[in-house]
Amino acid sequence: MTSSLEAGIHSIAELSRGASDLLLHSTRQKPLAKGQVLLPEGQVCKTIWYVEKGYLRTFYNKDGKEINTRFSFENEFVTDLKSLRSGAPSAFWIQAGEAAVVWEFAKETLLDLYRQSAEIESFGRNLLEQMLVVQEDHANLFRIHSPTERYAYVARHFPQLLQRVSLSQLSSYLGMARETVSRIRKNR
Amino acid sequence: MTSSLEAGIHSIAELSRGASDLLLHSTRQKPLAKGQVLLPEGQVCKTIWYVEKGYLRTFYNKDGKEINTRFSFENEFVTDLKSLRSGAPSAFWIQAGEAAVVWEFAKETLLDLYRQSAEIESFGRNLLEQMLVVQEDHANLFRIHSPTERYAYVARHFPQLLQRVSLSQLSSYLGMARETVSRIRKNR
DNA sequence: ATCAACCTGTGACATAAATCACAAAATGAA
DNA sequence: TTCATTTTGTGATTTATGTCACAGGTTGAT
Numbered sequence: 411m412t413s414s415l416e417a418g419i420h421s422i423a424e425l426s427r428g429a430s431d432l433l434l435h436s437t438r439q440k441p442l443a444k445g446q447v448l449l450p451e452g453q454v455c456k457t458i459w460y461v462e463k464g465y466l467r468t469f470y471n472k473d474g475k476e477i478n479t480r481f482s483f484e485n486e487f488v489t490d491l492k493s494l495r496s497g498a499p500s501a502f503w504i505q506a507g508e509a510a511v512v513w514e515f516a517k518e519t520l521l522d523l524y525r526q527s528a529e530i531e532s533f534g535r536n537l538l539e540q541m542l543v544v545q546e547d548h549a550n551l552f553r554i555h556s557p558t559e560r561y562a563y564v565a566r567h568f569p570q571l572l573q574r575v576s577l578s579q580l581s582s583y584l585g586m587a588r589e590t591v592s593r594i595r596k597n598r
Numbered sequence: 599m600t601s602s603l604e605a606g607i608h609s610i611a612e613l614s615r616g617a618s619d620l621l622l623h624s625t626r627q628k629p630l631a632k633g634q635v636l637l638p639e640g641q642v643c644k645t646i647w648y649v650e651k652g653y654l655r656t657f658y659n660k661d662g663k664e665i666n667t668r669f670s671f672e673n674e675f676v677t678d679l680k681s682l683r684s685g686a687p688s689a690f691w692i693q694a695g696e697a698a699v700v701w702e703f704a705k706e707t708l709l710d711l712y713r714q715s716a717e718i719e720s721f722g723r724n725l726l727e728q729m730l731v732v733q734e735d736h737a738n739l740f741r742i743h744s745p746t747e748r749y750a751y752v753a754r755h756f757p758q759l760l761q762r763v764s765l766s767q768l769s770s771y772l773g774m775a776r777e778t779v780s781r782i783r784k785n786r
Numbered sequence: 787a788t789c790a791a792c793c794t795g796t797g798a799c800a801t802a803a804a805t806c807a808c809a810a811a812a813t814g815a816a
Numbered sequence: 817t818t819c820a821t822t823t824t825g826t827g828a829t830t831t832a833t834g835t836c837a838c839a840g841g842t843t844g845a846t
Contacts, residue, residue, distance in 0.1 A: 472742065477741070479738070479741065491727065491730055492734060528716055531720065535723045538730060539679065539726055541730060543680050545734055546680060549733055549737035552737065552740035552741055552773075553665070553667060553773055577794065586834085588793090589794090589796080591794095593795085595794095596795080744802080744803090745803070764823070765823075766822095774803070775803070775805075776824080777804080777824090778802090779824095780825055781803090
């Protein structure tokens with residue numbers, strides 16, 4: 411029972427045995443083939459996923475091109491918070507970038523648990539705060555740095571991203587042309 | 599008692615009279631002179647502010663230049679969430695951009711209230727979610743749009759920003775040179 | 787093993803925005 | 817009102833990055 415998920419939950423908030431069990435029993439594991447879609451654009455997001463293995467790719471379509479906004483690797487939680495919260499159709503796709511295993515948390519189930527357990531509501535709050543910080547960092551990545559600096563930043567702070575994600579996919583994530591990434595990579 | 603603050607709180611979450619009063623009594627009003635600093639870089643952020651009048655400017659120092667990351671106008675909540683949450687020194691300054699009136703919520707007081715009232719914890723969660731969405735939108739502004747497009751986006755969605763914030767301050771917010779903003783402005 | 791489909795590297799060229807320099811306009815203090 | 821200070825506008829020039837075009841490489845299916 412010392413699962414990756416349990417560790418992931420405890421990295422967000424300290425929970426009592428009881429609260430922890432409530433959460434663990436509200437979720438189920440789901441294996442994913444590479445390319446399998448968890449959330450298509452236009453669908454209302456009703457789930458939070460925890461990545462146990464592989465990675466998920468979040469992207470949207472701009473003029474027919476896929477723009478990646480996030481890669482979620484092992485032990486990360488991911489959702490489309492805006493859609494989840496507002497009930498509006500999602501502007502994003504979420505898809506497995508590799509063969510993957512995720513745990514699914516249904517929004518409605520979580521809301522029920524919040525009502526049952528203050529501890530779990532506190533967990534929910536911590537999870538959101540953490541997502542906020544991740545997002546803030548990523549916003550600043552674009553605000554602060556030029557394309558070349560962004561590559562260096564990611565190489566320094568998220569090296570596995572460069573190893574597991576293809577150059578083309580990376581380029582839209584970094585907000586620059588494929589060719590520019592290729593040239594930056596050459597000069598190192 | 600139908601204060602701006604009360605309306606601001608209710609725009610985040612529906613609260614019972616009791617919970618609402620608890621929150622309202624945990625805060626105090628603070629008038630600010632133009633330029634007055636609420637949070638200096640390096641200090642741990644322990645407060646969430648609600649802007650009743652005027653606006654607050656959030657910025658950091660990059661190589662001696664001030665880079666604005668946010669302008670918070672009437673009826674908005676603002677803090678440095680990363681510092682608030684982690685207790686790490688803030689990388690940002692928060693300062694009054696005009697003569698202003700704010701309401702201060704001390705972190706410790708809020709945490710006490712969370713323990714006392716599930717409703718207020720729920721309010722806290724909603725507030726964070728809303729901050730997350732605002733941040734996500736702003737991240738996308740940089741990811742999706744070129745400098746020229748960013749100006750157009752802000753003109754369309756946050757017109758008061760162009761009216762109340764000086765061109766120089768705006769330029770760092772939009773991530774472009776002062777001269778570029780001036781030229782864009784000419785061509786409209 | 788072969789072949790098609792996709793991914794990556796690289797040159798030539800175009801272009802938006804940055805930088806530099808300075809003039810004009812606006813603001814604010816005495 | 818006047819003068820100093822700050823902000824904004826604008827031309828000339830430079831530079832980073834994008835776009836286009838195409839040649840190798842890689843990968844995966846049959």
